Amino acid sequence: MRFSRYGRIRPSEITDQEVWRKRRQLITAGMAAGAGLLLGGIGSQAGAAMTGPGKNRKILLSGESAYGGNLAPTEYEHITTYNNFYELGYGKEAPAENAAALKTRPWSVKVSGECARPGLMDMEDILKLDQEERIYRFRCVEAWAMVVPWVGFPLGKFLQRFQPTSKAKYVEFETLYDPQRLPGQKRTVLDWPYREGLRIDEAMHPLAFMATGLYGEVLPGQNGAPLRLVIPWKYGFKNIKSIVSIRFVEKQPINSWQATAANEYGFYANVNPDVPHPRWSQKRHRVLGRGVFGGKEDTLLFNGYADEVASLYSGMDLRKYF
Numbered sequence: 468m469r470f471s472r473y474g475r476i477r478p479s480e481i482t483d484q485e486v487w488r489k490r491r492q493l494i495t496a497g498m499a500a501g502a503g504l505l506l507g508g509i510g511s512q513a514g515a516a517m518t519g520p521g522k523n524r525k526i527l528l529s530g531e532s533a534y535g536g537n538l539a540p541t542e543y544e545h546i547t548t549y550n551n552f553y554e555l556g557y558g559k560e561a562p563a564e565n566a567a568a569l570k571t572r573p574w575s576v577k578v579s580g581e582c583a584r585p586g587l588m589d590m591e592d593i594l595k596l597d598q599e600e601r602i603y604r605f606r607c608v609e610a611w612a613m614v615v616p617w618v619g620f621p622l623g624k625f626l627q628r629f630q631p632t633s634k635a636k637y638v639e640f641e642t643l644y645d646p647q648r649l650p651g652q653k654r655t656v657l658d659w660p661y662r663e664g665l666r667i668d669e670a671m672h673p674l675a676f677m678a679t680g681l682y683g684e685v686l687p688g689q690n691g692a693p694l695r696l697v698i699p700w701k702y703g704f705k706n707i708k709s710i711v712s713i714r715f716v717e718k719q720p721i722n723s724w725q726a727t728a729a730n731e732y733g734f735y736a737n738v739n740p741d742v743p744h745p746r747w748s749q750k751r752h753r754v755l756g757r758g759v760f761g762g763k764e765d766t767l768l769f770n771g772y773a774d775e776v777a778s779l780y781s782g783m784d785l786r787k788y789f
């Protein structure tokens with residue numbers, strides 16, 4: 468009988484989650500009581516209270532919206548030690564072990580292509596944008612899920628600042644290319660830098676999110692510091708980490724995994740239990756940190772966000788556009 472290290476419930480984890488939830492209820496109650504009054508200030512206090520273990524710098528929140536419903540967040544420890552980030556190593560634990568190499572300052576993000584106001588934005592200025600917390604169920608393509616209290620801002624609102632033109636049909640994202648800071652790039656596993664793409668209406672959807680932190684603190688390197696994408700209705704690989712470039716383009720971009728194995732990874736990558744990966748079923752997944760035997764549960768179409776996003780794909784054959 469095999470127990471996954473991540474399939475066991477540890478007493479500490481239950482306690483942490485309960486404490487966290489209670490705190491959250493208190494804060495929410497506090498916010499309701501003070502509605503309309505000093506919202507920024509109350510939000511900031513909420514941010515300070517809803518934190519992780521204090522390993523990283525805090526981010527002040529201006530608001531919160533719990534898109535994950537009542538889901539209890541996965542323990543900080545799981546979220547930050549079970550990662551995929553090939554530029555920092557190949558095992559699930561390697562990115563956390565190698566994250567010190569990833570220096571995140573100085574850091575800037577270049578926005579270019581089909582837009583009226585292209586520009587370079589410094590990470591410090593990005594962190595000054597309104598930061599909110601969102602709890603999403605985050606899926607990974609290899610059949611696990613976690614519930615993450617991300618901190619960041621809506622992607623669409625950010626993109627609008629650069630005034631995309633009518634030719635901007637897609638958005639292309641690129642990770643930093645720097646084999647010193649991302650030593651995994653010394654080996655050609657993928658054609659670096661890591662690239663991803665979204666259709667412009669997907670990028671503008673209110674659920675599409677740019678994360679700068681989690682559990683109230685700036686992102687750890689292994690989670691894609693200082694800035695990464697979170698598209699909660701898609702498989703994990705769409706959520707590109709450590710972004711330095713955003714380009715508005717007319718043609719559908721090719722993402723890194725699609726370039727490597729187009730029969731296995733498509734452009735859309737919407738979570739869909741009815742469309743198996745060629746090498747495995749995608750009907751069920753396990754939630755990290757829950758239950759013995761991996762705490763398996765049924766995978767939902769669009770990762771449970773169908774009400775919000777299904778209309779983006781109406782009339783499309785989701786088997787063809789996987």
Ligand SMILES: Nc1nc2c(c(=O)[nH]1)N[C@H]1C(S)=C(S)[C@@H](COP(=O)(O)O)O[C@H]1N2
Pocket residue numbers: 549550551552553554606607608609642661689690691702703704705706707708709
């Ligand atoms: N630059 C970059 N981004 C990346 C990856 C990567 O290897 N490099 N892995 C992807 C995959 S396959 C997954 S499942 C998620 C994992 O995110 P997490 O470690 O925060 O859970 O990041 C995605 N973003």
Ligand SMILES: [Mo]
Pocket residue numbers: 551607608609703704
């Ligand atoms: Mo993944």
